[in-house]
Amino acid sequence: MSEKIIEIRQLNKKFVSEKGEVAALTDVSLEIEKKDIYGIIGLSGAGKSTLVRCMNLLERPSSGEVIVNGKSLTELSDRQLRTERRKIGMIFQHFNLLMQRSVVDNVAFPLEISGHRKKDARKKALEYLEAVGLTEKANAYPAQLSGGQKQRVAIARVLASKPEILLCDEATSALDPQTTKSILSLLKEINEKYGITIVVITHEMSVIQEICDHVAVLEHGKLVESGTTEQLFRSPKTAEARRLVFSGSEHILEMTSERVVRISFHGGSAYEPTLGNIVLETKTPVNILYANTQTVNGEAEGEMLIQLPADNDKADRIVEYFREKGLDPEEVKEYAESAGNTDDN
Ligand SMILES: Nc1ncnc2c1ncn2[C@@H]1O[C@H](COP(=O)(O)OP(=O)(O)OP(=O)(O)O)[C@@H](O)[C@H]1O
Numbered sequence: 001m002s003e004k005i006i007e008i009r010q011l012n013k014k015f016v017s018e019k020g021e022v023a024a025l026t027d028v029s030l031e032i033e034k035k036d037i038y039g040i041i042g043l044s045g046a047g048k049s050t051l052v053r054c055m056n057l058l059e060r061p062s063s064g065e066v067i068v069n070g071k072s073l074t075e076l077s078d079r080q081l082r083t084e085r086r087k088i089g090m091i092f093q094h095f096n097l098l099m100q101r102s103v104v105d106n107v108a109f110p111l112e113i114s115g116h117r118k119k120d121a122r123k124k125a126l127e128y129l130e131a132v133g134l135t136e137k138a139n140a141y142p143a144q145l146s147g148g149q150k151q152r153v154a155i156a157r158v159l160a161s162k163p164e165i166l167l168c169d170e171a172t173s174a175l176d177p178q179t180t181k182s183i184l185s186l187l188k189e190i191n192e193k194y195g196i197t198i199v200v201i202t203h204e205m206s207v208i209q210e211i212c213d214h215v216a217v218l219e220h221g222k223l224v225e226s227g228t229t230e231q232l233f234r235s236p237k238t239a240e241a242r243r244l245v246f247s248g249s250e251h252i253l254e255m256t257s258e259r260v261v262r263i264s265f266h267g268g269s270a271y272e273p274t275l276g277n278i279v280l281e282t283k284t285p286v287n288i289l290y291a292n293t294q295t296v297n298g299e300a301e302g303e304m305l306i307q308l309p310a311d312n313d314k315a316d317r318i319v320e321y322f323r324e325k326g327l328d329p330e331e332v333k334e335y336a337e338s339a340g341n342t343d344d345n
């Protein structure tokens with residue numbers, strides 16, 4: 001049975017400044033299951049950091065509930081809140097290491113603070129450094145490490161406090177794609193090995209795709225879509241989700257015909273012969289506007305946007321053909337709109 005570890009209910013967060021009021025979060029509700037890797041994606045300013053900071057009450061919601069492990073955080077005393085917060089770790093884009101302390105001392109630091117004897121703290125720190133593959137850097141200083149290594153230190157440090165939940169706010173945003181991959185696979189390993197629930201905040205769909213089981217899309221402080229990662233990739237329902245899934249596919253903007261169909265294939269579907277056959281059968285070339293194959297949680301997923309011929313009968317035949325082949329055709333109207341609409345701010 002799935003057990004909820006985080007429940008957010010009708011969360012609102014307003015910031016008041018001289019310039020007026022900013023509604024950073026409006027009526028956000030979501031549930032995160034224990035041991036899940038849950039992604040929250042959105043553009044800059046969407047409210048991601050605010051939402052994740054509400055999960056440990058670093059930010060107090062204006063209204064709504066944050067329930068962690070069955071406890072409503074806003075109703076706890078300061079002392080109770082401190083206890084609950086200890087179960088929630090956090091890592092950031094800029095690592096937040098202590099520059100004057102060696103790697104092992106960085107990891108040992110929170111252990112010392114929480115009352116471990118220096119020697120024990122060091123011993124434990126070395127264990128966690130081993131878990132993140134950094135044993136040989138134990139005596140180095142943060143300035144001597146690469147970004148990926150710094151993030152490993154930050155992860156070892158957070159593991160040392162044995163969190164049940166790990167909040168990652170753009171933890172890979174300062175890293176190159178390959179290092180990002182290695183850090184993400186470390187997070188996945190941690191999730192499996194220690195059973196830690198992980199919340200991943202990102203503006204990159206590739207991060208979601210790489211490790212998240214579930215995902216929520218935030219837009220202007222509102223949660224516009226949520227579900228499994230697979231669902232989001234297979235059939236993004238909102239313009240915002242589509243824009244994120246299809247980000248980087250500018251050629252969609254060049255589309256001239258009105259009728260566009262989206263097909264998706266999962267694992268086995270042979271889309272190539274299908275396309276070839278369709279051309280043969282209808283004697284009409286189809287225009288591939290966008291194609292993408294990716295691995296979501298180890299399973300091949302792919303999709304194409306196909307511009308249908310201007311002749312409606314032929315277009316209908318093509319759609320029917322896709323349907324017969326189980327390619328799940330879906331006529332889409334808003335792609336041009338959603339891909340082109342980037343003038344948010
Ligand atoms: N302390 C604050 N005071 C006033 N406004 C704030 C404060 N913190 C955040 N905001 C505003 O709330 C909105 C959401 O900000 P938030 O940092 O949560 O976005 P984000 O999705 O994390 O963005 P990014 O991807 O750039 O990190 C923004 O409009 C931001 O300016």
Ligand SMILES: [Mg+2]
Nearest residue numbers: 048049050169
């Ligand atoms: Mg942020």
